[in-house]
Amino acid sequence: MPGWQRWRPKKRRKAGAMADLLSRVHKVSQDALASGALEPIPTCQEVVEEQGVEFLLRVLDNLSRKDEARDKLKRAGAHRTDPFLPYDPALYVEEVAPRHRCLLNKFNVVQHHVLIVTREFEPQTDLLDAGDFQALVHCMAQMPGLGFFNGGEMAGASQPHKHLQLIPLPMAPFDVLPFSASIAEVPVGGPQCCPALLFRHGLIRFPSSPSKETKENAQVMLRAYLTLRTYLDLGEADPYNLLVTDEWMMLVPRSQEKWQGISFNALAFCGAMLVRDGEQASLLKKEGLMQALAAVT
Incomplete structure (x- = not known):
């Protein structure tokens, strides 16, 4: 039996059991907002349907703040191009074993x-390893959500320092994610493709059963990741996006970062598209959101 078939996703814990990381994230967010260290970028959003597949299309209300912050660092002659070394202590949540x-x-x-x-x-x-997945599984167990990774600049990575990302679910207004209904129609197992998703990808749906330990789950995730890389014939230096929930893993090879000047990172491949302005949103809707994703994979 392939290692990924022994995946045992952790059952979602009750609020009290999850409070550790969640409460810490909430508290640090409140303090960072108050101090100005955290600078959320507001968006307008709409649900767009194409041939039975729903997307969440977000348009940034104010990208200038992020651009201005980057320009300020450049003007200051900052040689430090890594925002994580040192990190801003106002944005610090916690240490995550073994090295994150x-x-x-x-x-x-x-x-x-x-x-x-x-x-x-x-x-x-660098390729993801057992330690990376152990850290991700640890955080997902306490804050259920979508984990993702942008493997290289062509895949939408804005920083060269290795980092995975996690957002809580559900992604409103969806019950889970925009593409969840389409993915749910794919049988458990894999590696395989979701017929409704017309971009190049590999998908493994995990069987549901009682939870296991974090280290063991991390090893199963690692095996699924390596299985998908082989399935897609992905070279070590090839750019890609990875998306992970407690129910499935998807790997998306990338051939280019942008379509018509619009940059896509991993979130685009769960159906959450982000554009800079209304002009880009109109172009996507005219030419087709799925077609744009297919063009960059």
């Missing part, structure tokens, strides 16, 4: 968006 720490995403579009960052510098282009 959890930080708030400073310019977040989704509330309580966290980064799972290696404590020492490791390249974002």
